[in-house]
Amino acid sequence: MTTVGPRPDHAGTSNSARLREELQETYLLAHSCPVVDILSDDILLEIFDFYRLSATTALRSGGGPIRYEWPWDVLAHVCRRWRRIVFASPRRLNLRLVCTYRTPVRVGLPSWPSLPILANYDHGRESLAPGDEDNIVFVFKFPYRLYRLSLSATSSLVSKLSVARLGKPLPMLEYLSLQSESGSAIVFPKTFLFGPARSLRYISLANVTLPALPRLLSSAKNLVHLELSGAPSFRHVSPATLVFCLSILPRFCQLHVRSSPPSSHPSMWGRHRPPLRALVALKMLTVFSFRGTSEELESLVARFDAPCLRDVNLELYNQLVFDLPQLTQFLSRTKDLGPFVNAHIQASHQISLKLRRHAYPSKTIRLAVLCEPLDWQISAMAQLSHYMSPVLSTVKQLTVSYLQGSLPSQWRGTVEPAQWVEFLRQFSRTETLFVPGALIHEFAQALCAQSHPADAAVAALPALRELIVEIYFNEQGGAFVEAFNEQSGMFMEALKPFVDARRLAGSPVVVRTLH
DSSP: OOBSSSOOOOTTOHHHHHHHHHHHHHHHHHHHOGGGGGSOHHHHHHHHHHHHHHHHHHHHTTSSSOOSOOOHHHHHTTOHHHHHHHHHOTTTTTOOEEEETTOOHHHHHHHSOSOOEEEEEOOTTOOOOHHHHHHHHHHTTOGGGEEEEEEEEOHHHHHHHHTSOOOSOOTTOOEEEEEESSSSOEEOOTTTTOSOOTTOOEEEEESEEOTTHHHHHHHOTTOOEEEEESGGGGTTOOHHHHHHHHHTOTTOOEEEEEOOOGGGSOOSSTTSOOOSSOOEEOTTOOEEEEEEOHHHHHHHHTTEEOTTOOEEEEEEEOOSOOOOHHHHHHHHHOGGGOOOOEEEEEESSSEEEEEEOSSOTTOEEEEEEEOOSHHHHHHHHHHHHHHTHHHHTTOOEEEEEESSSSOOGGGTTOSOHHHHHHHHTTOTTOOEEEEEGGGHHHHHHHHTOSSSHHHHHHHHOTTOOEEEEEOOOSOOHHHHHHHHHHHHHHHHHHHHHHHHHHHHTTOOOEEEEEO
């Protein structure tokens, strides 16, 4: 990690600290071992580059983009020869200057070589000091060298940026991350990042309003990843504008949209009606994630096609009524995702439905509703399954799981059997059903409705051939066997009316227990 001054002790940088210790050992070795002096410049450059690759891998091991550079400055301080070799190959060695908290940027930047600049001011454990804010403004005096910009912004920083000249091009900027330090809305000045940024690959905005975003998107021809979080991030971007800007980017492949809960803001996109003109194609989009209201989701998916989409993750805030006709059409248009043969329903503090292709496990759809208790969850899924019926009708195996050990007593018997049946009937071709023991009595009540039991038993899952009850215990040895046999008997007894009804209807089902 190469900072432009004294190095702060940031938490979470153990990899970088370890690498620096190793390079300090290299420093001592170079002074104690004359053999190093006989190596040619080319061989030393190969050694430096090999170490750079191993250091970069270590820094990336935590996942996500690299947050710090490898500590090449230690090599540059060994001797004049090593410094000359390092500075003679800045591109091969990927040399960067890191500006971060509590570093004297005003003094350091002019004294170091003209290398790309990484401005990292987004640590959750740190707060911007007045000196840090002045340093950030100073960094923008070098717009042609700014490579990465990560800011956890404050209102006072925005005030200082508003009087600075910030509209110059940013030809080297590849990574942009802006968030609000306090979590409340931050509005950047109109001139902030107004200049083109053709090298930009990654944009993440969280609870910040960036008026220049549409212009920035239009100029970022190499953009691959866009993440917008919080209502303020959408203030200057309608769904139509967003989709159009993304459609002209030839490499764009990941879109992540997360709105704020509806109780904290009026719907930003729900007011927009579906388009009357032709759909826009996001030809390279492979990953799409969304969190918001159903109205906001509808406003977005009604406007684009994504023929290469392989990973869809949709999370909806709870509503009494879900209306998602545009989602149905969107999934029908994205034919390369399906057909799905495996479905997994998971209930806990939220309920989610995940669909996966058997031959292509990387191609998935996940739909979740952020609500509890169980009756709200099943009511929401019963509505959503109606709009998901085109993709649910091909599922052969359905797994239901409940993350808690047992269903809370206040949740038992709260789900109307008709809601279970309405939800399960969309799985018209499901042959195998896995059910946790915690929910077996709920399922038995739903599948064995008192009126016309034979009809109800077949209506929910007409193609079902096997029902497997999964039992979980902490006991071991003889205690486990005794508890397992006891539970198995109870579950078999609870499901007996369902099994008898299916047999009478000519659609027998085999029930097994599994631990």
